Amino acid sequence: MSLESSAHKSNLSSAAARGNEITGLSIYHDTNEDITLERVQQLMSEMNADVPQGGTDIVFGDKETQRLRFWEPTSKSCKAPIVVFVHGGSWAIGTYLDSVGSVKVKYLNDLGYAFASVDFALIPKVTVEEQVQEVADAVSYLMKNSLALGIDPEGVVLMGHSSGAHIVSLVGTDARYAQKADFNINLLRGIIALDGSNYNAAASIADNTGSIVTNMLHALGSNPERLQSMSPTLHAAGPNARAFLLLHVQRKGDIRQAVEFSIALKVAGTNVNLYVFEGEGFEGHVALLMRLGNEDYPATGVMKEWLEKYAPVK
Structure with missing residues (x-):
């Protein structure tokens, strides 16, 4: 194991650092998401210190x-996917x-991939809708x-x-959002969502507890029409980006939402893959960010295979 890999495992729980894939109905297993403020x-602090060079x-x-x-690929290519x-x-x-996690870069x-990390204005200075538009x-x-x-203009993975x-x-x-930014959504090669939530924003009130719900209400409010507008699942009928990879850890409410989102994408004829890995609550949430890109972390191999299929380096 490399020193870099070891450093990113040392302060995580053993299960979160290991990150083995969980399958079947076990993905819905109740987990202990209690965590102290000191541990958060x-x-x-570890996440914020892990700045890519x-x-x-x-x-x-x-x-x-x-x-x-913007980071160029190690071996320069005239049309690298990004x-x-x-x-x-x-x-x-x-x-x-x-808040990036340096190993993946x-x-x-x-x-052979270029990499870019996007900055954007934060709430309450702007709305979440404005953040989405800045990214687009x-x-x-x-x-x-x-x-x-x-880079390849048709090789963008978000x-x-x-x-x-x-x-x-x-x-x-x-x-x-793509239309306002003057590009076709179908040009997006793919979306990789790392332990996301609020795919169905209104349902988060029932699916989640504590800070996840509090933060959602602070950012998105409680107006039903706005919550619907800000729910990817409710837009999944298409058109969509070409393929989706949903990588999750053990946070039960978010997994239920990810399953619902993946079903909606499949119904629309959009390619989607969903995987769940070890790591309970916020511990697993941070592990997925910081460990992705380490060869001994199972989600890394899943991501690599998906990229080779849907956004290959030519």
């Missing part, structure tokens, strides 16, 4: 937050550098500047963690 703060900052709009950091990352933080905290670059605008910028950046998974899932299902 420790995990957040290198890359080049690019400004793509007039707002201060309309910027991204993974575009959107950070989590309940739509209210985090940046394009301190080098791992994907070594596979970043995608549009990358597509329109693909020749200069050496990846998001936590609330970032909610954002990228909306970009991949609600075509209004």
Whole structure:
């Protein structure tokens, strides 16, 4: 095991660090999601310190937050596919550098993928709808500047963690954001959602407890029409991005929503794969972000196979 891999495992629970796949009805098994505030703060500190090195900052709009950091693939290609990352933080905290997880950047670059991490304004300064549009605008910028950046404009995969998974899932299902950003949603090669929630925002009130519900209500409010508008599942009839990969850990309410979302995508004829891995509650939630890209973490192999199928390096 590499020193880098060991460092990313050492402070996680053994199950979260191991991250074996869970299958069948076991994905619905009740889990203990109790966690102390001290442990949450420790995990957040580790996550925020795990900043990927290198890359080049690019400004793509007039707002201060309309910027991204771009990493070229290790072996340069004239038309490399690109993974575009959107950070989590309940739509209210985090940046394009301190909530990414560094291992996945080098791992994907070594596979031949370019990588970009997008910054965006946070609530309450803007609405979540405006955040989704900023991400769509970043995608549009990358597509329109693909020749200069050496990337494939039809090889864009959006990846998001936590609330970032909610954002990228909306970009991949609600075509209004792509249309406003001046690109066709069908050009999106795929969406990778890392332990997302609020695929059906109104149902989160019943599916989840504690901070997940509190943060959702703070960000999205309680108006039924708005909650419907902000629910990827309710937009999944299409048109959609070409393929979806939903990677989850043991958080029962979010898994139920992911299953519902995957069914809606399948009914629409959209390719979708859903996997669940060990790691209970917030511990697993952070492990998925920080461990993805380590060869000994099972979700890494799943992601690699999916990318090779739906967004291959040519």
